[in-house]
Amino acid sequence: MKLLLSYLIFPGFLFSACIGLFAGWVDRKVTARIQYRVGPPWYQNFMDIVKLLHKEIIIPEGARLTFLFAPFLGLLSVVLMSTILGRSLNIYASGFSGDLIVIVYLLVMPAIAMIIGASSSENPLASIGASREIKAVLAYELPFILSIIAIIVKSGGSIRIGSILNHQAFAGSNIASFSGALAFIVVLFSIQAKLCFVPFDASEAEQELMAGTLIEYSGLPLAMFKLTKAILLYALPVFLIVLFMGKDISPIFLIGKYILILVSIILIKNTNPRLRIDQTLRFFWGPMAVLAVLALGLTLFGL
Amino acid sequence: MTTSRFYPLLRLDALNSFVVLAIALFSALTIIYSLKFIKEKRLQYYTYIILTAFASIGVVLANNLILLLVFWGFLGLTLYLLVSMGQGSTDAAKKTLIIVGGSDALMLLGVAIIYFLTDTFYLDAIRLEFNSSLAVISYICIALACFAKAGAIPLHTWIPDAAKSAPAPVAAFLPASLDKLLGIYLLARLNLDLFTMNTAMNTFLMVIGAVTIITAVMMALVQHNLKRLLGYHAVSQVGYMVLGIGTGNPIGIAGGIFHMLNHAVYKSCLFFTAGNIEYRAKTSELDELGGLAKLMPVTYISCLVASFSISGVPPFNGFFSKWMIYQGLVTQLQSADYRIQAINILCLAAAMFGSGLTLASFMKLIHAAFLGQPNNALIRRSLQGGHKDEVPFSMWLPPLILAVICVVFGVFAYQIPLRVFIFPAVPGVDFIGTWFAGLSTLLIASGLVLGLFIFRSRGLGSFIRQDAAFMGCEPEDLDKHRITGIEFYNTIKEYGILKGIYQKAESGVYDIYEQVKKVLSGAGRFLQYLHNGVLPSYLIWALLGMIGLFLILMKG
Numbered sequence: 001m002k003l004l005l006s007y008l009i010f011p012g013f014l015f016s017a018c019i020g021l022f023a024g025w026v027d028r029k030v031t032a033r034i035q036y037r038v039g040p041p042w043y044q045n046f047m048d049i050v051k052l053l054h055k056e057i058i059i060p061e062g063a064r065l066t067f068l069f070a071p072f073l074g075l076l077s078v079v080l081m082s083t084i085l086g087r088s089l090n091i092y093a094s095g096f097s098g099d100l101i102v103i104v105y106l107l108v109m110p111a112i113a114m115i116i117g118a119s120s121s122e123n124p125l126a127s128i129g130a131s132r133e134i135k136a137v138l139a140y141e142l143p144f145i146l147s148i149i150a151i152i153v154k155s156g157g158s159i160r161i162g163s164i165l166n167h168q169a170f171a172g173s174n175i176a177s178f179s180g181a182l183a184f185i186v187v188l189f190s191i192q193a194k195l196c197f198v199p200f201d202a203s204e205a206e207q208e209l210m211a212g213t214l215i216e217y218s219g220l221p222l223a224m225f226k227l228t229k230a231i232l233l234y235a236l237p238v239f240l241i242v243l244f245m246g247k248d249i250s251p252i253f254l255i256g257k258y259i260l261i262l263v264s265i266i267l268i269k270n271t272n273p274r275l276r277i278d279q280t281l282r283f284f285w286g287p288m289a290v291l292a293v294l295a296l297g298l299t300l301f302g303l
Numbered sequence: 304m305t306t307s308r309f310y311p312l313l314r315l316d317a318l319n320s321f322v323v324l325a326i327a328l329f330s331a332l333t334i335i336y337s338l339k340f341i342k343e344k345r346l347q348y349y350t351y352i353i354l355t356a357f358a359s360i361g362v363v364l365a366n367n368l369i370l371l372l373v374f375w376g377f378l379g380l381t382l383y384l385l386v387s388m389g390q391g392s393t394d395a396a397k398k399t400l401i402i403v404g405g406s407d408a409l410m411l412l413g414v415a416i417i418y419f420l421t422d423t424f425y426l427d428a429i430r431l432e433f434n435s436s437l438a439v440i441s442y443i444c445i446a447l448a449c450f451a452k453a454g455a456i457p458l459h460t461w462i463p464d465a466a467k468s469a470p471a472p473v474a475a476f477l478p479a480s481l482d483k484l485l486g487i488y489l490l491a492r493l494n495l496d497l498f499t500m501n502t503a504m505n506t507f508l509m510v511i512g513a514v515t516i517i518t519a520v521m522m523a524l525v526q527h528n529l530k531r532l533l534g535y536h537a538v539s540q541v542g543y544m545v546l547g548i549g550t551g552n553p554i555g556i557a558g559g560i561f562h563m564l565n566h567a568v569y570k571s572c573l574f575f576t577a578g579n580i581e582y583r584a585k586t587s588e589l590d591e592l593g594g595l596a597k598l599m600p601v602t603y604i605s606c607l608v609a610s611f612s613i614s615g616v617p618p619f620n621g622f623f624s625k626w627m628i629y630q631g632l633v634t635q636l637q638s639a640d641y642r643i644q645a646i647n648i649l650c651l652a653a654a655m656f657g658s659g660l661t662l663a664s665f666m667k668l669i670h671a672a673f674l675g676q677p678n679n680a681l682i683r684r685s686l687q688g689g690h691k692d693e694v695p696f697s698m699w700l701p702p703l704i705l706a707v708i709c710v711v712f713g714v715f716a717y718q719i720p721l722r723v724f725i726f727p728a729v730p731g732v733d734f735i736g737t738w739f740a741g742l743s744t745l746l747i748a749s750g751l752v753l754g755l756f757i758f759r760s761r762g763l764g765s766f767i768r769q770d771a772a773f774m775g776c777e778p779e780d781l782d783k784h785r786i787t788g789i790e791f792y793n794t795i796k797e798y799g800i801l802k803g804i805y806q807k808a809e810s811g812v813y814d815i816y817e818q819v820k821k822v823l824s825g826a827g828r829f830l831q832y833l834h835n836g837v838l839p840s841y842l843i844w845a846l847l848g849m850i851g852l853f854l855i856l857m858k859g
Contacts, residue, residue, distance in 0.1 A: 007746045008753075058768050066596065066674065076750045080743055101629055102743075104655075105617055108662065112616070115666050119674035122594070130670065134663045135794055141659040146652055153648065157636035159629070278794045285798065296648060300641050 011086025013079045013231075020230030021045040023262055027233070030266045045230070052223035060216045066120040071217075071224035074113030078228050081106040082235040088161040089242060089249065100159045103239065104148060107194065110228050111137045114203075114213045117225075121216035129212025132277045133203035136193055139284035140200075144190040146292035147183035151243050153299045154180065161242055168246035175244040179298035184244045186292045188261075191236045192268055193280070195229070199272040200280050237261040311425060314366035317727035318495065318560075322363045322488050325564060326481060329571060330356035332701040333476040336575055339695045340472055340582065348388060352476065355381045359481050363488060368414045368424040371489075375410065375448075378485070379403040385473045392468035398816055399461040406451035406458060413444030417497075431498050442498055446490060446508075453486025454478065455545050456515040459538040460814045463522075466534030467587075471578025474530060479537055479574050480567035487544045487563040491556065495729070500551055506646055508549030513650040515542030516657035521801075522808060523664045524792045529577050529587040532668060533570070536613065536661065540566045543657075546650055547628040555631020557729040561720065562624035565612070565712060569621060572609040572705035576602050579694045579702070580672055589671040596673040599694060603673045605702035610669060612709040614662035618744045620712035620720075625658060667792065714744045 006012055024045045032039030059067060084099050084106075115133050118126040152159055154174055155167040174180035193200035204212045214225060241249065241257045275283065315323075334352060341348050358381065361374035382403060387396035414424075416437050421429050431438050451458035466474045494500055494508075516539050523535035544566070547559025579602045580595060581587045596603040612619035615626075632651045636644055712720050796805050807813065833844075 003746065004749060007750070013750075056768060072751055072754060076747045076754075079750065080746060083746070101626055102617060105615065105622065108659070109616070112662065112666070116669065116674070119666075119670040120596070122674075127670065130666070134666050135792070138659060138663050138795070142652075142656050145655045145659075149648055149651055149655075152633065153636060153644070157633050159633055278797070281794055281798060300645060300648075 012083040020234035055219040057219035070117030077109035118213035140193040143288040173247040182295035321724035395464035410448035416441035463534035475574030479570040505551040512546030513653040550631035558627025569609040575702040576606040605706040608706040610665040615658040
């Protein structure tokens, strides 16, 4: 029962969704300020979700169960992920060993949900979006995994978030070393792509694909995808903090670091043009993979 | 169990008992499936299937190397006969026979060397160290035979061909399940019982495993044929098993063996569903399929579960065994030697990225076959045929059973498969991590139920409306705008150095069989050139030979 509560309220669904929607507002506000606009009020994202819940659900002909099931799948698995993350952040010992790998796998689930949902909608634009999405997954997954392994090696072969945090509390944040800094850059860009933010948003390109993977979604299912995105916007930077800046995670520092990462993601988003999907692939399998391998090599020599 | 009447010849222990069970299960399912699928030469077909099952059980139970060798060789024969029952499969069957049969010869050599070293044929009496080059050679010979059977690099090339042209139940029965079980079982037996492994050998296995994972899955990404794609995945997954066994620590080995069992389950399921698709659509080319989820819901769900399972999506069984293998690799990271560490890291990266690639390739399959835009011609044809629904009962039941096993083995991994089958076989498994699969699934399921409850209670059902999909303000024209999904990964095919590698791979440069064939036919052409059938030239050869002979004799 207690677990169910932590899954649904804190640090699971309700908590992470609220933080995520609020972060979404920060994103919109900062973007607006960069573009010399005023920007929406702080409750705008909450209103959007509530509004979507009241809208009619339109399903393209031919699609049914898979189309409605996909958003559930994505949302539930990110909620599970943020619960695991939040619990092991709260009390180091409460995470189970091996949770790092589980989280890495659960982080792929939203993309899968998106792809399955899109392909079941029978819309050619959604199919193109799905094909771009899966290619983006392939692109960022390689350097992402390499950097995660660098962190595992740095923490003495531990795949438990609690002990990675413990290790950093004694030996200093991972980002403070050469290899850690390199891996941090790589993971920051991978997160940008996982969030489907510019410059890696080819799968949802509004101008050419009309939101691509999401094109046929409306009402409640769309709201669920939006919530999934919001929770990712909360969980991914926290994951980054845990891996790289885990020396001091008392609430004040945690919030400070979170805002720092959030703002840098938003700045990258607003100052870059969209990449084509083959450029994305080239970027991640080229420079980013090299950086990640370099980081791995440096960790072997203890740098 | 040593009191059995058959003891010196056959032996049942913790490692082989569950393999026997699995063989029996897959044989039964294959026979059920074939009832409707196989229409010609039934007598031969069922004879071969039953003989195969019998010989496989013989291999697994054998405690005598000669007996094992006989059963093993017999399996090569039935494999050839079964593969050649497919249409236009003569070449593939020949290739299969040559590769598998050739590796049997290697195994014979290995067995002979073992006898020379130990003076015994009994498996439970053999315990070798790698202290002489002969021991190393014998190990490598038998390991290569295992690789050929299970399909690891470099002897894997028969699997995609055989999978494509053999009948679907045969592909599900032999390359997908039984051959994996046997090959990896023998490898595990070698590593656990027959030989005392050292670091160099383990590293050799790990490198083979990692290379197999990546190369085979990269090939699978660009395939256009459903069964051939699955064949490449059957190769790629062997990489995980070999990698797990190669880690040399209990959890890695247990993970490898568990993955063998899981692989047999989900890969058979996938081949059965491929058979269903072929049965309905009369083709297995991906670009002619599409939108089958509506026609065949049970097949679709089984295929989806098995796809998630093979891609290692939690909480299905594939995730669990892969996760155990990762743990085995991470445990090895504590090794002091930095070269071993580096190899471990590379293998870990290959394994984790490999499962991402697997996922990508199955997303393509799901899109092209079941979702996506339907191929209108196909749908029309099956509507005209008056059978717009599922395939016959005996054909959707086996994949469904296997899909259920996928879920059960994933969610209750500790309670059922690991405790009953795997832990007795591999002593000393020590978990450094525990993943509460059951609990997490419970959370996800409760979330789903809660969501549905809210959905119902608000009466949202009445809000749902179906409408045609639009594109550019007009209802979409599926004949014109169809995205089949086979071109998903052309970007990757065109990527830098991969382009050259793919071109060479498609022309068979990396295929040992093709290379050997080229060398042999080159030699044959030279001999052909000599035998031109003109009498004077033969006379000249005879004369030259006589002169040579005389010269040698005169000297003496």
